[in-house]
Ligand SMILES: Nc1ncnc2c1ncn2[C@@H]1O[C@H](COP(=O)(O)OP(=O)(O)O)[C@@H](O)[C@H]1O
């Protein structure tokens with residue numbers, strides 16, 4: 075029965091994506107003079123040359139980190155939406171360190187990534203602390219926190235490492251030793267990809283194999299059950315948020331050191347929000363997060379190509395995203411189909427859980 | 433808002449004619465449980481018709497379908513000669529069908545009259561409405577000998593009275609077919625007698641009653657015919673006089689009468705759990721625990737009887753660490769545990785079968801295996817310090833599934849997919865297999881099938897006799913407490929109204945008097961429940 079359920083969720087996701095793509099096609103057909111070319115660029119554009127495909131991988135890396143982070147947070151049932159700010163502050167702190175810390179190569183990126191992770195962790199713990207201390211609603215406080223963190227980050231950059239010669243807010247160049255090296259020549263895919271992969275595996279094991287991960291899942295599944303069973307609530311929630319925050323901060327730092335040679339962000343990069351989409355696609359399972367991130371990144375890159383080559387605007391992506399998410403979170407989408415399957419299974423008498431089964 | 437009372441004359445359909453026919457009803461729940469399979473069922477106007485079947489047979493499901501709470505996957509309902517689709521309880525009420533659920537459905541903070549007229553308020557103006565509601569309810573109550581004050585708050589009523597409110601609600605809506613889902617399960621013998629009197633009055637006035645029960649003697653007392661359901665299928669409809677008690681139980685259970693369980697005499701050892709003068713008020717300020725004291729010894733089963741809502745839940749939560757009492761103390765093995773968390777209490781050798789298995793007992797979406805290890809989060813037998821060893825957890829689950837006869841395809845199935853009895857076995861397996869010093873079993877067999885009940889009873893006796901486990905058994909099922917307990921406490925309005933060191937000398941009638949607060953032991957007699965000076 076579990077297998078059937080897994081299949082059901084997978085099929086549901088695929089059908090939701092299918093419907094959304096169909097909708098995109100219709101919109102393109104209605105608005106474009108060269109709809110088939112446009113749709114072709116959108117669907118297959120990223121595959122047409124290796125460089126573009128590399129762009130997809132580059133774009134998906136930060137999404138993997140935030141997708142993982144949101145997956146863990148969602149498992150606890152506490153809706154902390156500070157992943158955005160957490161990733162941002164991780165990146166900003168990494169930028170500070172990249173400019174200010176003279177460290178030998180290899181050691182430098184490792185240390186900076188850890189510091190970025192810690193910064194993200196502290197940031198994400200704030201709404202939880204406010205919740206525990208003053209019973210502040212974590213949805214509101216975490217949303218607000220994102221802006222606080224943004225201004226804190228830009229303040230730090232402006233005050234300590236600003237490049238005075240630049241018209242925009244950007245920092246002076248990072249030490250060369252802090253760079254995360256490119257691992258596939260000819261692309262910008264950097265060592266952060268390995269870090270992301272390690273995080274996926276580690277978080278999967280953490281969530282589904284470790285004792286703490288078990289507690290986190292139980293607390294999220296049914297708080298009453300865990301309270302009664304003696305599973306510590308506050309500790310589990312804190313641990314989950316700490317891990318999630320660390321991953322976010324790490325993601326921000328990786329992005330900063332891997333893709334840039336100085337701080338250049340001009341606003342919140344939005345990866346935290348994307349993380350929610352990725353986690354929804356992945357059903358909050360770390361193992362599926364890379365796939366969800368890939369899907370989103372692929373669509374973004376495809377839409378970019380389409381926009382550059384044709385007259386279609388890339389808002390189409392937002393429509394697809396929206397439709398997929400709505401279909402996925404709508405509990406009753408395809409529920410009738412599931413019900414019929416269940417009915418068939420039950421009446422075929424595979425394993426009847428009738429009353430008098432002594 | 434203009435709302436007329438529905439005027440329906442209960443005499444417009446001839447007595448003795450078939451008023452209801454349900455044919456070919458099949459129902460599969462979302463979790464794959466086949467609860468009704470091709471059920472055929474019919475009722476004559478003016479009769480009291482019993483539906484009998486053991487727990488989990490599918491009786492409530494059939495009635496929920498009739499009342500529009502659940503939709504059948506197949507089948508047809510014909511009411512008063514017309515085929516009907518009953519898509520909601522509202523439709524059922526319009527047709528003239530009323531139902532009292534196993535678990536009541538009342539607004540606790542409203543008055544009796546308000547609960548009864550809700551949705552059908554007479555008149556328009558607010559003041560006028562209140563007054564005429566009280567009058568109408570009072571008149572109804574008088575007619576059918578319901579002793580109830582329309583102005584009292586439902587929250588302050590006993591379970592028996594709440595049930596009366598539910599029945600009045602149905603009468604007020606002019607229903608002619610009344611469904612009562614296990615109405616006597618929550619009543620004392622005295623209250624049951626009163627209910628029967630009222631049901632017979634209703635029958636004389638032309639009402640048709642469907643009476644669900646699995647107690648043979650009750651059905652024999654007031655019913656005309658009965659339909660027996662086993663494992664989701666009907667096993668026929670019979671005149672009451674046609675079958676002997678033994679025939680009925682064979683039809684219900686599918687094998688011969690359940691034998692009485694063998695229970696060796698208890699040899700109580702030292703006291704392991706003590707409660708002293710526990711006090712607690714709930715969020716409405718009602719006193720739920722009013723100076724409760726007792727001692728529980730190794731190797732004994734101490735029952736706690738009482739009408740539901742007499743403080744049993746609060747007592748359970750206070751000793752298990754789920755609630756901090758306002759006064760008094762709890763000791764486990766000589767150590768004070770008042771105010772400790774459930775986790776800390778459990779670590780000292782305490783296990784707890786919660787009365788509410790669906791909300792507290794299990795996490796429904798999680799596998800049986802993961803449900804079974806919830807109280808073993810720190811157990812060194814299940815892996816290293818940080819990680820569980822998947823092989824060891826699976827092995828444990830496999831072992832418990834076999835030992836406790838949990839019917840499932842594999843232990844990786846979500847617990848919510850199981851039937852009620854099997855879910856309860858998951859809880860029991862988890863709580864008993866850690867070999868606790870003290871086991872709190874709160875309603876351990878409520879609403880589950882006979883096979884599972886027998887199994888759990890046997891395990892409780894075995895563990896208390898062979899392993900010296902001290903069992904505190906809270907139950908509102910009189911038969912269960914009388915059969916299982918070595919000694920017995922009776923709770924009434926938050927205090928202990930009686931202690932019986934030897935349960936075998938106690939009759940059901942006598943117990944009922946203590947449960948209703950009509951009798952109460954003296955302080956001196958109640959001191960017998962304390963074996964220890966703390
Ligand atoms: N809402 C529900 N969802 C899933 N399974 C259910 C639900 N209600 C009852 N069941 C299952 O259906 C079967 C029949 O239950 P029920 O009709 O309540 O039996 P009864 O009233 O005869 O004790 C049981 O196995 C029970 O666990």
Ligand SMILES: [Mg+2]
Pocket residue numbers: 488491492493534613614
């Ligand atoms: Mg029932």
